[in-house]
Amino acid sequence: MTDGGDLFYRVAFDRRTEVDDGLGNTLADWVEQFQCRAAYRHLRGGESVVASRLQGKHVQIIAVRASSQTRQVSTDWRVRDARTGEVFNIRDVTVETDRAFISFLCERGVAA
Numbered sequence: 001m002t003d004g005g006d007l008f009y010r011v012a013f014d015r016r017t018e019v020d021d022g023l024g025n026t027l028a029d030w031v032e033q034f035q036c037r038a039a040y041r042h043l044r045g046g047e048s049v050v051a052s053r054l055q056g057k058h059v060q061i062i063a064v065r066a067s068s069q070t071r072q073v074s075t076d077w078r079v080r081d082a083r084t085g086e087v088f089n090i091r092d093v094t095v096e097t098d099r100a101f102i103s104f105l106c107e108r109g110v111a112a
Helices: 047-054
Strands: 009-020 026-042 058-065 077-081 087-095 101-108
Touching: 009 058, 026 077, 058 087
Parallel strands: none
Antiparallel strands: 009 026, 009 077, 026 058, 058 101, 077 087, 087 101
């Protein structure tokens, strides 16, 4: 369970968007949509978590306060740690039972 005191990190949510390169071409690029505070919960046990770590992947939960912005996020977005620049792919989105927080199952170390 997450509470407001756990929101230690600052994260940015990026969405893949078509961008004009100025030469008449469009390119897909990640564009930051918003930033907010977040809590990280590292997953420790379970066979799949251990197998992912052996492959160089890191699986964790990133929890944020539910808002009109965070409710729009889906698995085709990504999360970026605003301080370190680490990028996490979103694998699952779960609205917590108290509806005050949204948890994102994220994976680092894999292609988008």
